Amino acid sequence: MSNPLYPLHAYCFSLFICSLSRFSVDLTDCYYEQFHLISKDPSFTVRSDGAIVAVAEVSVTTRGRTFSVLAEDNTGRESELEVHLAIAPQKKEVILAVARTKRRWSPPPLEIPENDLGPFPKAVETIRSDSEAKEPVYYEISGPGVDQGFFTLDRETGILYVHQTIDREKIPKFIVIVSAFSRRTNQQSDQPLDLAINVLDKNDNAPEFKDSLQFTVLEQSNPGTVVGQVNGTDKDEENTFRTKIKYTLLSGTDLFAIHPETGVITTVTNTLDRELVIVQLQDMFGASDGLSTTGTATITVGDINDNPPTFTKTSYEASVPENESEKLILRIPVVDRDLINTPNWVSKFVITKGNENGNFRIDTDPKTNDGLLYVSKPLDYEKTKSIKLDVMARNVAELTGTTAQWSSIPVNVNVIDVDEGPEFTAPTIRFIVKENVPNNTLIGTYTASDPETKSSDGIKYYKVTDPASWISVDKNTGELRVANTIDRESNFVQDGIYNITMKAVDSTSKTGMGKVILQVEDENDNIPVVPISDLVICETQGKFGSVLVVAEDKDQPPFSAPFTFSLPTDKDGKWSVTRLNDTTATLNQIQDLPTGIYSVPVVIKDLQGFGDKQTVKVRICNCVNGVCKDRPSSISLGPLALLAMLLPLALLLLLCILLAFFCRTKGDKIELEDAGDGGGILLKSNTEGRGEEVDPTLITVLPFEKNTGLNSGWQDTKNMTGLGGHSVQENGMYKSGVDMQDFFSSHHGSHYDQLTGHGGGGGGMGFDSRHLVQDSSFFHTWQTNGLYLQPKLPYLGGEHDGRYADDIIHSYGFEGVGSAAGSVGCCSDFGDNDSLEFLNTLGPKFKTLADVCTKK
Template sequence: MFEQYLSRMCQFQIISCVDSCFIPVSIQATVPQTVQVGHVIAKVDVDQCDTITLDFTTSDPDFTVRPDGTIITVAITMVPANGRTFSVQFQDPNGQKREMNVLKDGLLKRSKRRWSPLPFNIIENDVMPFPKDVELIASDSSATRNVYYNISGPGVTEEPVGVFTVVSDTGMLKVNKAVDRERTPQFVFQARVFDRYTNQETDLPLPITVNVDDVNDNAPTFTGLLQFTVLEQSKAGTMVGMVNATDIDERGTDHTKIRYSLLSGTNLFYINPETGVISTKTDTLDREVNDKYLVTVEIRDMNGALNGLFNTATATIVLGMDVPICFMNTLFYDVKVKENQVEGLILRIPIEDKDLVKTPNWNTEFFIQKGNENGNFRIERDPKTNEGLIYLINPLDYEKTKNLKLEVLARNQADLSGTKAMWMSIPVDVSVVDEDEGPEFTAPTVFITVQENTPNDTLIGTYIAVDPETKSSAGIKYYKVSDPASWIKVDESTGQLKIANTIDRESHFVTNGVYNVTMKAVDASLKTGTGTVIIQVEDVNDHVPVIPSKDLVVCEKDGGEMGSVLVVAEDKDQAPFSAPFSFELGEEHDGRWAVKRLNDTAGMLEHTKELPIRLYTVPLMVKDLQGFGKTQTVTVRICRCRNGACLAYQNSTSLGVWAILAMLLALCLLLLLCMFFAFICVTKNEKMELEDMGDSGGILLKSNIEAPGDAVDSNLIIVPASGIDPLVKGSMIDVGWVGAKNSGMIEGGLGAQQNLLQQSGGVIVTDMETGFSGQNGGGQYGGGNMTFDNTHFIKFNNSAAWHTWQTNGLFLQQKLAYLGTREEGRYADDIIHAYGFEGVGSPAGSVGCCSDQGNQEDLDFLNTLGPKFKILAEVCNKK
């Protein structure tokens, strides 16, 4: 509750002693015991009174009455608990003085902490100075606390901002600027009260409503056009038109109550002051004397009072002459139209109308009343000339209709008035001109039913055309335009249709059992007509049920349970030549299988005894509803399954596209490598010369002594010259190296070395264990031979073979040494590289292709090869 609202409250009742101006009998208001300056006690309703002539006075100087009837205090007033009485005097419009008594009407009870002042009022467009006090808002918590007030919301902190403020200490609401009621008729914002020391709210927020009282600050305005038409010689009181106006001031008050009046033309026209309807005052209006009148109309608010705001405008009143339409041609109109003519204008109908141009009495509407039952025509009005325009919208056929008789009616938009004349109509005769047309088939489309597989040359129908003029088919030829499957042949002279090729209902050329053929007919003048033959293809039982998937899988089950597999069949025929199917085993079945029907198109195949995992073939007989079928063999694989598929099958089919491509790539690389070795082997190095270093004779002699034996012929040991042409460093040849066995003899690598020796000529290599031998030519050493470790036999037939053996071995040795030392410009990457690492190296060592060769310069391994190889080393190193 407001702080100033005390427990003892007074209620005043103003009793009207007069009933003029519709002042209410009583007004109740609640006031505190202590009333501050400017507090509104009550408000007398004077909206229906002339406030200019009213003059209010009060018997108590602490109160005053504003011109709008608001009773406020002009000094701080104490109202005793038993009430207070004073009177208000005023003078009514008749000059008589009246008085209203303010009487006590009982005591007011205090509400608990609910501050709810009455809605406040301010006047729009109030004048300076600002700010002005509006009303005091207070909470009864201020009686026990030191409080302050603030407000927020529209008009305060929201648009329009800053209209209202509050004195925080006293709660006085102030208005800071003029307000336009037409933009904001009401403000609703919140007031809050806080303890000054704790800043805590002492009451709930209170909504404050401020109504903006309207003042007559807007003049009424005209809406709509002020142009009217009335027929000449109309009777007095005939409505000419209605003036419309509006006022944006507050509705339901005199500020928006408009009265209409004429400032000119009052001798001929009259306007209703309340509705704005203009009417004629005489029946002597003559269009030939004056066809247009300009009158001034005034609109004034305040119900036409002198102090009301007003506006004026000029209204135009046009006199019309209500004369019926006259056709320029008073008899009829004749028009010729070619048959099959496309849409277009065929006739203009000129008219004459003496009414005022561009008015409803002049604007003409045309209608075709007869002769257009088929909708072949439409009629419109030319907005410029007011003529009637007849258009053809559907082509005409001379053979069906040679002449059409239309009846066209013309009338104005406005009804006839003040005359007994009637609307006029005129006949229009349309003649259709014949033209030579192409032949027409007896029907645009014909339907023929044909069974599929009908024999060739079978006559299925005739499709002919006639000349529209002669109704004869003489001289007309027939041709096919479209026959996608070439199933039909057409007799050129008679139009007979015969089967040319076997018709198959299951063909993709047939859609829903229908096959279309387009034909054309050509007459002697080469004019054509087209037609369509729709062939309904009937089904016959020309297909038996088939099993599309014949590779079946039966998953092995535990516990001796028999497995089964679903067999699905399909038939291209339609019912009743297809499903339901019957399933049975073929005559040659082995008794280990059984089949039973599952549904119309599927059966269940199962084995009747335990069968091992493998492939089985089972004959099945599937028949359609008519009993037609054949025995078909299906393959059944019994296997262990995962997700319904054989495990072995899954593995065999696990290779993807990329795996297959990788295998093909590897095969291609292997093929290229073989071609490379073949090229090396067959190429003669005519330009390669190697000096004999003299280290070895290229052969080994059998010796059974620990030291160099006397039986060794030193002439046979040929030491090649040192040095190799550097041009051969890129010519790597794959030659088997000579190895050693426990027998102490050296064995030739009979892989690529054997091919090399054979291609060199005069070498025979025999494998003593397998008996395989190869031979190339003969030489001067025809009787010589050598045996190595009782396994291989090598015979050099000429010195060229021996020289080739020696040269290639030396070349390969130097080539490997070169690749191991060169880092730039090398032709092979598979050499030993040094890599930095921390920790212990791998015990496996290098995994390159040459890793088994080790360090060729380290000969310590010879010390571990045994005494026989030591003797061999001494022989090879002998100079």
């Protein structure tokens, strides 16, 4: 043992050789918990309980075998222990299965090394159940490791086998279930066993860098300044010596240092530049048999603003013509040694002196970092011939790490004289004028002079803008006079102000501009008026209505409101007026008035008593939601619209006159003969009452005999035709079975009495058929049909039969007045018929008339 920390001696180990592939060394008497123990021989590993276990097949000769175990205490101090292996003299080899004759059913977790290369299958452990002492058993195994093909169990012997290499970083532990069954009953002879199999870690993963290796530190940083931290990670088992990382710098150690445990990089000098350093990660805290990884860390030295911008000259001079603005007059370059395009390099210029009037501004060229001096307001050579400025250059960032200060330089700006146009005595002049003053009234004089000579000789004056043409200008003197009536209430006047633009032109045609403001004073030239004269009062039962009358006056105070309202002396006593406020009065109805439109005169005067009578139209009506519901629409048509409406009527009238004139003058006068019956097509008609008139001669009259009763006359007539085309059968009965006597007497009683000579519909006395023939209209078709239908109606269901209104007899009154639309008559049954074929069947009279009208 070298560099001993504790008295570790060979006698504290007891060696047990179990086979050529597995043995253990007991370190329980060596206080192993005070150390981190690592085998330097990859064929062995030190377990957590201090036992050294062979993880691979070990060959031991008669000379024995020696390897080292590294011991490290909690402070990081290391010692190395030599382990000597020798073969026991009494046995060269002991088979594991023979050595272990009995196993308890609940063994401690089994352990297998990761990355074992075989050969496979390899025995791991023999499982024994306590029930095996009582009866023969067999074993079965299940679980994730079995399903994946890692483990099998010999059901007869209980030996557990591993079949393939296992990576602990993927599967650190297996839980398999072992069951014992009676060979006699095939029933479980013991409770199932959850067997844990831990995969022993091996240092097979080198540490890795976890984060980026990009760091920045400002220049001139003091030694010990933290640059950044390197973070490493290891996939091996956590909190073991195999994953303890040691950080080391392989380069740049003259500029930086790194803490071996935390990985924090610090500076060791203040003379830094952009650097690349190589960092090494070692597990097992740098043990010689540990694994390592290297990476390149980039450490950028950040710039600080320790260099102010400096001017390339000690002073500058520039020239600018007068009256010019927004013009670049000077470019001022600077030099800055800080990092380009950073706040430490970008310049910012300030005019510290000479720009009290704001005639200049200075900007920064973003590409060159130069200062750009502009004239922003025109300069006047006659007032200022040169200006001295002081310009300071500074950075966006403040200075640090240096004692230097911002620098300034003088800049002299010369103003160049330019031949200018005339200038008015003032850029803007104001005159006060009253409205309605007479034309040619002098308002004032507005003149200009040459800025160099101060003379007005040869200068002419003109108007540029005069919206309402109210002003005339004397071009030689600049006098302003009234040209048209000035009205303060004009739309060209805003808040009593009227603007005019003037121009002065010298002999060299150079011009100068000026502005004239006319402040127009008000006069009482407008009376109060009522802009809305059509007012509405909604009629309310038992109440008198009122309406608000609002007046306005275009004049300004004191020539306008407050107004006075009154009724004229000749008022009709239907209305009263009461002043509500300065511009409004209430017009009250004091009599009960019918609906309609009323013109109410109201006298309205302004504050000066200037006013007149105004007529207010008031409409009294029935309202719906405050609006007259019977108010007619008012549409005003212009002359062209009226002409367009009357023109077709005039053309139609002219056409009728021409047609009449043409027929009278061009056609021959022909006597039309009455050829007798027109076949029922062309009939005379003079209907002035209800219905349509029909010639009674067209109606077939019933052939009643003389001196016989109505009943007998009809009974003796067989198969007669009449009464609207209906056949009358024997015994005076219709086919429908209605007695004709009852027909006439019951439903046309009064008319029947006149024919029979009986009143009240009684008696069985007959009547002369001549009476019936003389009153031939009685048999008009429409009347006959009416008489026939009349008795049929009572046979329809009445209201008591549950029938509805359409089936019930209704009474209709005739008031003797025809429809305004005219009679529809029988033609309504034909509907629309555009065919003209009927013209060929109208007979000879119509053809003759057509020939007369079409003859040329």
